[in-house]
Amino acid sequence: MQTQNNMLWVEKYRPKKIDDLTGNDEAKALFLEWLKNKRHTKKAVLLYGSPGVGKTTLVLAASQELEFSVIEMNASDTRSEKTINAVAKPATSYKALDNYTKNKTSGNVLFLDEVDGIAGNEDRGGVNAILKVIEESLVPIILAANDPDIEKLRPLKKVCLLVRFQQVRIPLIIALLQKICMLEHVSAEFEALERIAQNSKGDVRSAINDLQSLSEENHRLTLQDTMMLTSRNKDITLDDMLKRYFSAQNIAETSTMLAFSNIDYDDFLLSVSDNLPKRYSNPSELAKAYDYVSRADLFRGRVGTENWHLLKYFYNALTLASAINPLSYTPFTFISPPIRIITLFWTKGKRSTLDAICGKIGAQCHVSHKTAKHDFIPYIRVLLQKNSKSPLVGWFKFTPEEVDFLLKMGRF
Ligand SMILES: Nc1ncnc2c1ncn2[C@@H]1O[C@H](COP(=O)(O)OP(=O)(O)O)[C@@H](O)[C@H]1O
Ligand SMILES: [Mg+2]
Structure with missing residues (x-):
């Protein structure tokens, strides 16, 4: 068995109680109302929304708390309609068993998780396979789907109560990350948690996974440590970056832009270097700029793949190269992608x-x-x-x- 120490934090901190699930209050209330009262009038409920927002967790926590016995099945693990029926059909007879046992559970529910795998797949019986299970089941059914696009699941709409899950809001994710940091004795900069949360786009699972991979070892986390995360600005091209870099109005703007982009640092450094002669016609300005670029390269070398906290010195040096004489800036056409000759010179x-x-x-x-x-x-x-x-x-x-x-x- 895994020890507490090498456990994935997403499992270690998977909420056990309904109240511990953060966000999606309306969806939670709607689902609980169905489970407590409406399950007899509407046989099936469908929880849907993007991954990592707590759908599976809610079903498990709620069943536990309200004492339902869950017959669980992850639909994407199964191959075909036949398998679904093999598992789901016997489940229908559990209801009868209830009548003979004196246990105090509130009853049985069938839980088909990640049904969208089947729904969109005609080879596997598609939506019809699911519809058939719902129709024949004697016990209430909970379905969950990770595809936020309801179109594919539309045929289910008629027979299911639909419960839509939204992405979890950033502040809620930050609060959750803070709590985990406290329990794991991680000292984290607020900005770093903010960045992880923003980058997760409302996916709690991926936010917790990022937090664990970035902080577990050193028990500390700075904004610089989060730089390798795919950033919000990931669509910015090298040319856009060069344009913003050379035309920035102040140093703070440039270094923020560098810190929040996820372009390849080495490519960017090379490109800046290639383009400096076009930017500075004055030889002494150009010399100064190259001096900063060489300093940036020095820090880049020290950053390696481990010392990410040194990246700020890299940014600072690189930023200074763009700011030798801000007033002399006029737009120019960039040389890009980088001239690789310089790479050889550098790595020599x-x-x-x-x-x-x-x-x-x-x-x-x-x-x-x-x-x-x-x-x-x-x-x-x-x-x-x-x-x-x-x-x-x-x-x-x-x-x-x-x-x-x-x-x-x-x-x-
Ligand atoms: N709303 C939430 N509150 C707290 N933790 C959450 C929440 N949503 C997801 N998580 C975390 O992410 C993990 C995966 O959540 P899960 O319920 O499997 O997501 P889904 O089924 O929506 O893909 C959980 O174990 C938990 O650690
Ligand atoms: Mg799930």
């Missing part, structure tokens, strides 16, 4: 350090460069991360720069 330093390291490993362990790189370096890095003064350093004759390189470089 990295490559020669790596070559030297591989050479030293090869000399001591009698292995090829390739083996040194792929089979030895990952382990050496782990050992150095545990103890950067390990006797290995002397044995391999690594220079302090090489140790630094091994520690800082997330990738080659």
Whole structure:
């Protein structure tokens, strides 16, 4: 069994009680009213709306709280009409069993989760298969669908009470994330939680998953840590970014734009570099701008794939390159995509350090460069991360720069 520690937070914090489910108050009330009172007059209810908003959780929590026995079935796990019937049909006889047992449950309900998989699929009997189950069932039926588009499910409309779930509102998601942070001892910047919530577009499941993956290890979370999330601005192209970058009116505007975009940082850096000569005709301004770009590159290298908190220095340096002489800006046509020649120039330093390291490993362990790189370096890095003064350093004759390189470089 999984321990509390390696559990997915979405499972660990899946609400057990109806009241713990956040948002969608009307949908909740409508469903509960059906379950308590209306299930005899309208045999089926359909909960529908985008994923991760609490449909499955509500059904399970409510059945538990109101003491229904749930005969549960995830429709997308099954292959065909035949399977549905095999599971659903016997369920209809549970009602009769109720009469003979003296248990105190409120009765049985059949729960078909994620029915949209079947509804849109004619090979699997389509909507008709579901309609047939509803028709023949002797017990009330709860259906749930993740497709917010009701068109596909329209034939179900006549026989089901429809309960529409909306995306959960951002402030509610933020509050939930704050609660989880408290319970998990994560110290998080508010802006970081805000960004995760906004990025989730109302999907609580994905917000909690993002929170866990970004903060579980270090128990802290800053806005910079959230940069790798696909951002709201994901539709912005490199050209749009360049335009906004070069025409920005102030430094704050530029750095905000950089922080909230999800363009490839390396491509953007290269493109800025390519376009600086078109932006600054004055040689001393151009020199200054390149100086900032080279500083940005330095930080980009240190960020690697791990030290995301250093990204702010990258943004800052890059921002300054656009702001040498704001008054001299006139629109120009961009060179884009980036000229790759510069990449070679940039990675030369990295490559020669790596070559030297591989050479030293090869000399001591009698292995090829390739083996040194792929089979030895990952382990050496782990050992150095545990103890950067390990006797290995002397044995391999690594220079302090090489140790630094091994520690800082997330990738080659
Ligand atoms: N409204 C909500 N309140 C609290 N947690 C939620 C809510 N909606 C979803 N979650 C979280 O996301 C997970 C998945 O929710 P689930 O009910 O399976 O979503 P759906 O069935 O709508 O796709 C839950 O285990 C829970 O951790
Ligand atoms: Mg579900």
